Amino acid sequence: MDKIRLLGDFLRERREAVSPRQVGLLNSGPRRSPGLRREEVAMLAGVSTDFYARLEEGRERHPSGRVLDALIRVLALGPDASRHLYDLAQRCPVRYGGSTERVSxxxxxxxxxxxxxxxxxxxxxxxxxxxxxxxxxxxxxxxxxxxxxxxxxxxxxxxxxxxxxxxxxxxxxxxxxxxxxxxxxxxxxxxxxxxxxxxxxxxxxxxxxxxxxxxxxxxxxxxxxxxxxxxxxxxxxxxxxxxxxxxxxxxxxxxxxxxxxxxxxxxxxxxx
The missing domain is CATH 3.30.450.180 (Beta-Lactamase)
Structure with missing residues (x-):
């Protein structure tokens, strides 16, 4: 299995592990599956829903460092998980400004x-x-x-x-x-x-x-x-x-x- 497929699986697993309440999404209605919806991750990360869907489906092969840092913030990834995300995306980690900023x-x-x-x-x-x-x-x-x-x-x-x-x-x-x-x-x-x-x-x-x-x-x-x-x-x-x-x-x-x-x-x- 190539890294792009593993990247999509990793994002989906981490998305399903984050509750809406953790990111401030209250009264979000009934859900068919646990965790965040794709469109919610896209919205919080500042990317289009279509772009994020392509990431999970293995159709997007070149996410930028800024996109990866936004996903790290939204999915509340720790240092090890963040490094793993960069590795799956085949990019070298860079400390971007957005990765250190949090929205209440x-x-x-x-x-x-x-x-x-x-x-x-x-x-x-x-x-x-x-x-x-x-x-x-x-x-x-x-x-x-x-x-x-x-x-x-x-x-x-x-x-x-x-x-x-x-x-x-x-x-x-x-x-x-x-x-x-x-x-x-x-x-x-x-x-x-x-x-x-x-x-x-x-x-x-x-x-x-x-x-x-x-x-x-x-x-x-x-x-x-x-x-x-x-x-x-x-x-x-x-x-x-x-x-x-x-x-x-x-x-x-x-x-x-x-x-x-x-x-x-x-x-x-x-x-x-």
């Missing part, structure tokens, strides 16, 4: 209580640490969902997903610059910036600038494959109990067609 179960419960408001909890370097069902459905179809910068600059689909891609890209870079100011030598920051600069000419240009945008409230236009164009505003809040973490909410004007579309999306099932 209370905050996860809170964002899940907003059924029609997409919500994400981001780490200091824009790693997506947690999202709710509405957020998972909104971003479903984008491959790079583990980090907001990688989503914007490395996913070709982001160019059509965001109606004003250039403005959002500037805002994301400004967010990273502010977060990085206190720790410019952080190994994870160096690696992230290096990856983005190598793969994206637009990121290199924006990173070289010193513009600073107001990140607390950013209008966004989104073109979703199922409901068309959405007018939403992204508002960020500092997470007081976890310095460096930020809560990002995407909201539409009350009574607007965009609000109705978000309500429709929130009722969709992203499970395979």
């Amino acid at each position: 179960p209370g905050l996860i419960t809170l964002i899940r209580s907003w059924p029609t408001t997409p919500a994400l909890v981001c780490g200091r370097f824009l790693d997506v640490l947690a999202t709710n069902q509405s957020g998972a459905v909104l971003y479903d179809g984008l491959d790079y969902r583990d980090n907001l910068l990688r989503m914007v600059f490395l996913d070709p689909a982001a160019r059509t997903f965001y109606l004003d891609w250039e403005r959002l890209a500037r805002a994301r870079v400004a967010w990273l610059r502010l977060a990085a100011a206190a720790d410019l030598e952080h190994p994870y920051l160096t690696e992230l910036v290096g990856e983005l600069a190598l793969k994206s000419q637009e990121f290199r240009k924006l990173w070289a600038c010193r513009d600073a945008d107001d990140l607390t409230c950013t209008p966004q236009g989104i073109r979703h494959s199922m409901v068309g164009e959405l007018d939403v505003t992204g508002t960020t809040y500092d997470v007081g109990q976890a310095p460096g973490q930020r809560l990002l909410l995407l909201q539409a004007d009350p009574g607007s067609p965009s609000e109705e579309s978000l309500a429709f999306l929130s009722g969709l099932d992203t499970s395979p």
